[in-house]
Every structure is written in C-alpha cells, then in structure tokens.
Amino acid sequence: MTRGVFLFLLCLLCAGLTKAQTIAVRAGNLIDPANGSVAKNQIILVRDHKIVGVGADLPIPPDAQVVDLSHSWVMPGIMDAHTHITEGDLKYITDQNWYLRESTGLRSLRGLHGSQVLLNRGITTIRDAGNDANFAAVDLRKAIDAGWFVGPTVLTAGKAIAPFGGQNRDVPQEIGSIWHFEYYDGDSPNEIRKAVRENIFYGADFIKLVADNSDYHFSLEEIRAAVEETHHAGRAVAVHVLGGEAAQNAIAGGVDSIEHGFFLSDDQLRLMKESGIVLVGTDFPTAHLETGQFPDSQATGAAILDRLRRAYRIGVKMGFGTDAVTDMPNETRADMTWDYLAVWRAAGVPPAEILKCMTTNDAELLRISKQRGAIATGLYADIIAMPENPLENIEALRKIDFVMKNGMIVRRPQ
Numbered sequence: 139m140t141r142g143v144f145l146f147l148l149c150l151l152c153a154g155l156t157k158a159q160t161i162a163v164r165a166g167n168l169i170d171p172a173n174g175s176v177a178k179n180q181i182i183l184v185r186d187h188k189i190v191g192v193g194a195d196l197p198i199p200p201d202a203q204v205v206d207l208s209h210s211w212v213m214p215g216i217m218d219a220h221t222h223i224t225e226g227d228l229k230y231i232t233d234q235n236w237y238l239r240e241s242t243g244l245r246s247l248r249g250l251h252g253s254q255v256l257l258n259r260g261i262t263t264i265r266d267a268g269n270d271a272n273f274a275a276v277d278l279r280k281a282i283d284a285g286w287f288v289g290p291t292v293l294t295a296g297k298a299i300a301p302f303g304g305q306n307r308d309v310p311q312e313i314g315s316i317w318h319f320e321y322y323d324g325d326s327p328n329e330i331r332k333a334v335r336e337n338i339f340y341g342a343d344f345i346k347l348v349a350d351n352s353d354y355h356f357s358l359e360e361i362r363a364a365v366e367e368t369h370h371a372g373r374a375v376a377v378h379v380l381g382g383e384a385a386q387n388a389i390a391g392g393v394d395s396i397e398h399g400f401f402l403s404d405d406q407l408r409l410m411k412e413s414g415i416v417l418v419g420t421d422f423p424t425a426h427l428e429t430g431q432f433p434d435s436q437a438t439g440a441a442i443l444d445r446l447r448r449a450y451r452i453g454v455k456m457g458f459g460t461d462a463v464t465d466m467p468n469e470t471r472a473d474m475t476w477d478y479l480a481v482w483r484a485a486g487v488p489p490a491e492i493l494k495c496m497t498t499n500d501a502e503l504l505r506i507s508k509q510r511g512a513i514a515t516g517l518y519a520d521i522i523a524m525p526e527n528p529l530e531n532i533e534a535l536r537k538i539d540f541v542m543k544n545g546m547i548v549r550r551p552q
C-alpha cells in the first residue's frame with residue numbers, strides 16, 4: 139500500500155467516525171406559510187444541511203447544539219424570484235449598460251457582495267433574471283455551491299433572449315451589437331430555440347424572455363418555440379412583458395411566469411389564473427422608480443399598485459420579486475426588499491398571503507419546492523426567525539435576527 143492510499147483510507151475512516159452534529163432549534167412559534175398556520179413550541183432537528191425532524195415532542199439528542207428561538211417567530215427563508223444581483227452602480231442607471239463600465243469579474247464580485255447582504259437579512263434564495271454581463275451570476279452560483287463563500291441559493295437566467303437589440307435603444311449601427319454582452323437576439327422560432335440551447339449550455343437555470351421592450355414584440359409562434367424548447371430541458375420560462383398583445387402572446391404561449399405585467403387587463407389576469415401562470419409583479423415602491431428607470435414614476439407607481447390590487451382580487455397565483463438592479467443611497471438591497479411590503483399592504487394583500495408568495499409560491503415557480511420553501515423533513519434547512527409576528531405585522535420581516543442557510547447558522551440574535 140502506498141503512503142497516499144494509506145492516508146486516503148485513513149481520511150475515509152476519520153470521516154466515518156466524525157458524526158455530523160445535530161442542531162436542535164426550539165421554535166416558539168413556527169409559521170407554515172403554505173397555509174398561514176402557526177404551531178407552538180416545535181423542535182426542528184437539523185443535520186447534514188437538512189431538516190431531519192419537526193414536531194412538538196421530538197427527543198433532542200444529548201450531543202445536539204440547541205438554538206433557543208422559543209420567543210421568536212420562525213419560518214422558511216424568504217425568496218426573491220426576480221433580481222439582478224450583479225448590477226450595478228447607481229451612477230450608470232440611466233443607460234443601464236453596466237457591461238460597458240464594469241468587467242464580468244467585477245460583476246461577479248458585486249453579486250457576491252449583494253447576495254451576502256441579502257442572506258444576512260433572511261433572503262435565502264434569489265432568482266437572477268439576467269443582465270449579468272457574460273454569465274457573472276452563473277459563476278457566482280458555482281462559487282457559492284462549491285462552498286467557497288456563504289451565500290443564498292442562486293438560480294440564474296444567464297442572458298435574456300429578446301427581439302433584435304435586447305433592451306437597448308439609440309445604438310448607432312456602426313457600433314455593432316453591443317447588447318450581445320447581456321442578450322441573445324431571437325428573431326424567429328429557430329433563432330429562439332438556438333438561443334435557449336446556448337444559454338442552457340452556458341449555465342442558465344431558467345429562460346428569461348424580454349417580450350416587449352421594443353417597438354416590436356415576440357409573436358405567439360416565437361413564444362411557443364421558447365416554451366417548448368425550454369420545457370424540454372426541464373426548465374421554466376419567465377417573460378418580461380408589460381401588457382397588450384405581447385402579454386396576450388406570452389399567456390397564450392404557455393409561459394411559466396409573467397414578470398412585471400404592470401398594464402395587464404383583468405381579462406389577461408383571469409387567463410393567467412386559469413392557465414396557472416404566475417405573476418411576478420416586481421411591484422416597485424414609487425421612491426425606487428425615481429432612481430431613473432421610468433420616465434413618470436408617479437403614474438407608473440399608481441399603475442403597479444392598481445394591477446397588484448386587481449391581481450390579488452382575481453386570484454392570480456403570485457410570486458414575490460423585486461427587480462432590484464442597484465443599491466439606493468443609504469439603503470442596502472435588503473432594506474429595499476422590505477420597502478416592497480408597503481405596496482403589497484396598500485394593495486390589500488394580507489400578511490399570510492405575502493409570506494406564501496415569498497416562500498411556497500416562489501419555490502414552486504423556481505421548481506425547487508422539493509428542496510426548499512418549507513420547514514419539513516427532508517428539505518434543506520433554510521430557516522429564519524424574528525422577534526415579532528409577521529402574520530400580524532408584515533413589517534416584522536425587517537427585524538429578522540436569525541438566519542440559517544443549508545443548516546449553517548449565518549446570523550443569530552445579539
């Protein structure tokens with residue numbers, strides 16, 4: 139036996155002898171966001187990154203590390219189904235061509251910083267909706283998954299697929315297709331199929347279409363090609379669309395989620411409900427719109443609030459997503475996330491429903507509900523807690539003071 143083989147076998151033996159420690163979380167008030175119920179005085183047992191038991195009378199192993207949250211409100215980690223974690227410096231927000239200002243490497247590091255800020259405040263899963271230079275969010279996901287850094291679960295769209303020109307305007311022809319840093323052009327069903335495959339090859343977890351950011355938009359035939367190709371690859375299609383015929387095509391084409399949809403009609407919302415299409419409304423607070431993304435922030439803010447109110451009344455399945463693209467002065471992305479709560483409150487959505495959108499619904503949309511989104515045996519231990527009851531006052535989320543990610547304690551009450 140060589141020395142190398144001997145050491146290898148010794149390591150295997152040691153690994154076998156080193157039993158993973160159990161963490162026992164005493165949860166005074168355990169919220170199940172799937173139905174808004176609260177179970178009192180529960181024990182959550184965590185081992186090897188996962189939840190291995192939940193119940194009132196579970197015996198705690200004598201060598202377990204006990205975490206006392208008996209006075210807290212405990213629930214699964216929050217998800218953001220629409221963010222842009224690798225964007226971007228506020229001073230460039232008017233043109234949003236961050237890829238002309240910052241390298242893909244810097245964008246990955248920016249994404250790492252932002253994702254750790256979010257995780258520390260209880261946002262344990264993010265879905266990056268594209269605009270990440272040359273796959274910066276894919277690299278971010280790989281680095282976190284490899285265990286090099288602590289961060290949230292990251293799912294990414296890679297490059298968005300749009301009709302010619304991406305989301306750019308006013309680019310002189312002689313400059314060339316600079317938007318290819320962040321977009322694939324898709325100007326026929328076949329081009330879209332190719333873009334879907336290429337994007338997945340380079341690491342996309344889902345496909346993001348930008349349907350109507352130009353004077354032209356995707357046809358029904360093009361949407362169907364994207365949906366068919368993406369679903370064949372076991373992934374979901376998210377579509378940036380505001381309303382009108384482009385939204386009609388997206389809904390009829392069977393996409394998985396409509397992103398934004400600020401001007402969806404009641405009929406379109408009803409069609410979405412019937413088809414099980416999720417609305418990720420990215421319901422911006424007006425103050426965020428004033429950073430320069432929209433020309434008339436007051437009118438846009440009012441339209442968003444009205445659409446959210448109608449969507450809730452009609453009963454469309456909704457996911458929570460922010461569309462945060464940059465830090466605002468004196469606010470982190472986490473602070474900005476909680477700013478959206480005011481819009482949901484103003485639209486009359488009850489706290490229990492908001493929590494469901496942020497966990498259960500997002501997990502289903504992200505196709506990870508067998509891994510995350512609930513506190514149940516067999517799922518990864520993404521657990522948060524706060525001192526006040528978010529079912530009574532949803533703003534309690536701002537006070538999240540315990541965060542566990544994949545069974546590791548990231549933050550605990552001071």
Ligand SMILES: [Zn+2]
Nearest residue numbers: 220222267461
């Ligand atoms: Zn977006």
